[in-house]
Amino acid sequence: MILNNEFYIHHIRIDEDLENDLPQTLLDENQIEQVLINILLNAVHAIENDGIISIKTRMDSEQAELRIEIADNGCGMNEKEIRKIFDPFFSTKPSGTGLGLAVSYGIIRNHQGSIRVESRSGKGSCFIIDLPISPVDFRKEGGEGIA
Numbered sequence: 001m002i003l004n005n006e007f008y009i010h011h012i013r014i015d016e017d018l019e020n021d022l023p024q025t026l027l028d029e030n031q032i033e034q035v036l037i038n039i040l041l042n043a044v045h046a047i048e049n050d051g052i053i054s055i056k057t058r059m060d061s062e063q064a065e066l067r068i069e070i071a072d073n074g075c076g077m078n079e080k081e082i083r084k085i086f087d088p089f090f091s092t093k094p095s096g097t098g099l100g101l102a103v104s105y106g107i108i109r110n111h112q113g114s115i116r117v118e119s120r121s122g123k124g125s126c127f128i129i130d131l132p133i134s135p136v137d138f139r140k141e142g143g144e145g146i147a
């Protein structure tokens with residue numbers, strides 16, 4: 001993945017636990033990738049050096065929703081920060097624009113999904129994204145749909 005070098009340089013281990021049987025779905029791949037890159041880069045910044053980022057994906061029991069959890073054992077956030085992280089231009093970084101999570105929030109909302117964070121100062125953070133799955137109707141695309 002595009003961030004592998006970043007993980008390597010900062011001695012960050014990636015722990016993946018991925019759903020292997022994802023249904024075909026209507027998602028804007030580039031936009032969702034942008035969200036994941038924003039969150040993963042924030043996790044790298046929160047860790048600085050030597051840490052673990054875990055990425056977990058799961059379908060819910062009705063196969064209607066995909067949950068993505070990205071957790072880091074970095075600096076974490078206090079209550080006040082947690083309330084502001086999705087606001088445009090909120091940043092605690094010297095050269096941060098504070099737009100990464102605001103844009104991510106907008107993208108997930110556009111997909112009728114939700115994004116939230118659980119975090120503890122000094123312990124780490126976990127971002128939880130729920131995305132409704134709308135199955136692709138191949139018949140509309142002239143593919144081999146089920147008759």
Ligand SMILES: Nc1ncnc2c1ncn2[C@@H]1O[C@H](COP(=O)(O)OP(=O)(O)OP(=O)(O)O)[C@@H](O)[C@H]1O
Pocket residue numbers: 038042043046072074075076077081085090091092093095096097098099100101102124125
């Ligand atoms: N995993 C995390 N651990 C700790 N703090 C975080 C984490 N993710 C986000 N934050 C906090 O939320 C703020 C906003 O994040 P956001 O990605 O929107 O902006 P940014 O990273 O500061 O700048 P950029 O626009 O370059 O992404 C960060 O500055 C940081 O304080």
Ligand SMILES: [Mg+2]
Pocket residue numbers: 038041042100101
């Ligand atoms: Mg960011």
